Amino acid sequence: MQRVAIARAIANDPDILLCDKPTGALDTETSVQIMELIKKLSKDRLIIMVTHNPELAEKYATRIVNFQDGKIQHDSKPFKPEDEKDTFNLKRTKMSxxxxxxxxxxxxxxxxxxxxxxxxxxxxxxxxxxxxxxxxxxxxxxxxxxxxxALAKYPITISQTATDMTSMSERDDSDKNVKNHGYVTAKKDPSEEAQHTNKITEKYVDYINKINPNYANNVSYQRAVNLNLLSKGYGKVERVQFLSADPDQNASMSAMRSQAMSSMGIGSSVFPTALNKKKGSFLKQNYQLLYGHWPSKTTDLVLVTDNKNTVNINSLKNLGFDVDNKERIKFSKLIGKEFSIVDNNDYYQELPTGMFIPKKANSAMYNGGSKLKLTGVIRPKNEDSMALLSTGIAYSDKLSQDVINDNKNSAIVKAQKKTNRNVLTGQSMKASEKKMIMQTLGGSSIPTGIMIYPNNFDDKDKVLDYLDKWNKGKKKADKIVYTDMSSAVTxxxxxxxxxxxxxxxxxxxxxxxxxxxxxxxxxxxxxxxxxxxxxxxxxxxxxxxxxxxxxxxxxxxxxxxxxxxxxxxxxxxxxxxxxxxxxxxxxxxxxxxxxxxxxxxxxxxxxxxxxxxxxxxxxxxxxxxxxxxxxx
Structure with missing residues (x-):
């Protein structure tokens, strides 16, 4: 029965097994067998056994507790409780x-x-x-x-006279009504007050030439010097009559004016100079070569046409070509045409009165001058573009500089420096007028205008920042005011x-x-x-x-x-x-x-x-x- 009871007890695999006098009413041999069985079971679980046989307890038990009248008399392995300081921190609940x-x-x-x-x-x-x-x-x-x-159409322009837009935009308190004090106040027109005279110097020109080519690679200089150009046509030598360009006009306005007045003479333009030739030239980027080759020498000229390949008839006649209205001229007849550029000393004649007049154009004067050659015919690339270079001839700024260097010590220039009268007309002049005459005769190397062509629209702001650096710390009269048409439109x-x-x-x-x-x-x-x-x-x-x-x-x-x-x-x-x-x-x-x-x-x-x-x-x-x- 004890074995059956033990089997029933361990059927549920309990952790603790209670045995109440398992050897009671058994003989010694059977008691030993039961105790051996319980001993094996004690390896996997706790066994608590009650017995009145102290000998079995001493032989098999690992801990013996003796009771009498409900009280513990002896404990072979007494338990000594120790106070443990357990700390329990109550955490506050939260939601992440x-x-x-x-x-x-x-x-x-x-x-x-x-x-x-x-x-x-x-x-x-x-x-x-x-x-x-x-x-x-x-x-x-x-x-x-x-x-x-349109950036090429509207370069950043620096002319001798510019309009200060900041001055025009400033509010004038005089617009408000004032009390009648019995007098009137003389006042300039706001547009006149906004006029600013730029003091362009050689130092400033050097500053412009140091612009980073990555921002603006092409710069054009306008100079008022006369070229004293002669052409040979109709069997005789004639002077080439140029249109007088206003140095205070921007490029597009100057080109439009040249085209409108082409019946009076031939338009002339100075094409921009590349600061870094490896980055390309202005002509190749914005103009199409119709015939011939691009100018490679200082003495090379190009003929500029409009988008329809037309040039004013009087301009062609001025260059020495015998043409009729609407006559078509082959490019081959134009290319190779030579001109002669004459120094002031050979071009002008001094009178006993101290005045100067142009000499009569003849073969000797033509042969004594430096020769220029028409090498190419070009036109704007885009059909809807507004040409910066006026129809006529275009040349490099180096040619203008060479003319100035050749004429700066000429007799007419020296004579003009000594007097405030125009040596060509005899009229008295103001200081500003004398300055213009000196530039026309080649006595001044200072350009009358500068045009800067940014590489792209984003680089324009960097160019403007570079120009603004020049004006920092300078008085208003010494500042250089530029005109940015593209910025105004934008x-x-x-x-x-x-x-x-x-x-x-x-x-x-x-x-x-x-x-x-x-x-x-x-x-x-x-x-x-x-x-x-x-x-x-x-x-x-x-x-x-x-x-x-x-x-x-x-x-x-x-x-x-x-x-x-x-x-x-x-x-x-x-x-x-x-x-x-x-x-x-x-x-x-x-x-x-x-x-x-x-x-x-x-x-x-x-x-x-x-x-x-x-x-x-x-x-x-x-x-x-x-x-x-x-x-x-």
Whole structure:
């Protein structure tokens, strides 16, 4: 029976086995067998056995406790309890951001339909702003591209007389009405006051020549010196009559004036000089070679035509060609034409009165001069471009410098330096007029104008910064004022486009405010629906900030989703918008959504959604747990 009882007891594999007098009513041999069995079982579990046989206890037990009358008499291995200083720190419960997001995401997924509709409604404002910015960004790129192409037409111009735009833009207090004091005040016209005389010196010219070629590789200098050019045609030698260029005009205006007055003479231009020849030349970049070769020597000239290969008939006659109206001249007849450039001493004759007059042009004068040759015929590359070089002949600035060096010590120049009367007309002159006459005769190497051609539209600002460095620390009278036509056009168009964009974005932003209010209402509805859940969370130890965090996480997810949805829909709308714009204006791919703007719009959507849902979230955090649990 003892064996059966033991088998029944260990059937459930207990950790502790209680044995009440297992050897009772057994003989000695059987008792030993039972004890051996119990000993084997004690290897895997604790066995507590009650017995009245001390001999068996001494033989098999590892610990013996003697009881009498319910009291412990002896313990072979007494237990000595020791006081342990256990410290238990009660940790405050908290919910992580990740748990809040997961809980909110789970709640959102249970209401997919409402979530999608809410996100779409919230994204309407984002869609509107994104579409406006896309169109604005596209048009701005179109403007920049157009300005970049037109950069060659509008170089940075430095002339002897410039208009200080900052002075014209300053507000004059005299515009206000004043009391009648019994007098009138003499006042210059604002445009006249804005006129600034640039003091261009050799030092400044050297400064210009040190411009980084990576920013502006082509620089053109306008000099008022007469070339004293002779041509041989019709069997006789004649002077080449040039148009008098105004040094205070910019390149495009000078070219237009030259073309308009070409019936009176031939237009002449100085093509820009490359600071770094490895980076290419202005002529090759902006003009097409029709025949001949590009100028490679100082004595090489090129004939400039318009986009239709036409040159004014009087200009050709001035160069010594016998032509009729609308007659077509082969390029081969033009190329190789020679001219003679004569020094002042051989060109002018001094009278006994001290006056000077031009000598009669003849073969001796022609043969005694330096020879120039027409080597090429060129025209602007783009059909819609405004030519910087006037139709006629174009030459290098080195030729002008050589003429000045040859004539600076001529008799007429020396005579003009000594008197304030014009040695050609006998009229008295002002100091400014004398300066101009000296430049015309070759007595001054200072250019009357400088034109700088930035390599591209982005490098223009770096060139302007370089020019501004010269003016730092200088008095107003010593500053050099430049004219940047491309910047003026860009500022005007960019300002107009920016104003329109601002107005449209402001109207579209109204829908963002509406979306924010709608999110607040929907979040409050969600709070009412989840009141019991709020009570459960608080009962589990959630803090006020944890409850707030749950609803803020929900609005955060909704804000990101609506922002991404709005940007995506706006991107899809750019395709039909571009199609409509192309049909109306022939401008392709105008609407372009800037990735930076898209990211900013997503952030704005998220922030506004968080703001709209934060107040209901705070209301949810203040709910009492017991009241929330009792709510239905």
């Amino acid at each position: 951001y990740w748990n809040a997001i997961k809980l909110s995401f789970t709640n959102i997924m249970t209401k997919k339909g409402r979530t999608i509709l809410t996100a779409f409604a919230s994204s309407i404002g984002i869609i509107s702003i994104a579409v406006v910015l896309s169109i604005s960004n596209g048009f701005q790129k179109q403007i920049n591209t157009t300005m970049s192409k 500022t005007m168009t960019g300002g107009l486009l920016g104003g329109i964009t601002t107005i449209l974005v402001a109207f579209a932003a109204i829908s963002l405010i509406t979306s924010m209010i709608m999110i607040g209402i929907l979040t409050y509805t969600s709070v009412l629906e989840r009141t019991k859940e709020i009570g459960v969370l608080k009962a589990l130890g959630a803090r006020k900030k944890d409850i707030t965090r749950v609803f803020d996480a929900e609005t955060f997810i909704l804000g990101v989703f609506s922002g991404v949805l709005g940007v995506f829909i706006a991107y899809l709308l750019t395709f039909p918008i571009n199609s409509v714009i192309y049909k109306i204006t022939d401008l392709a791919n105008v609407a372009q959504l800037d990735p930076k703007a898209a990211l900013i719009l997503i952030i704005i959507s998220t922030v506004l959604t968080l703001i709209g849902g934060h107040i209901p979230a705070r209301m949810a955090a203040k709910k009492d747990a017991a009241i929330a649990l009792r709510s239905e």
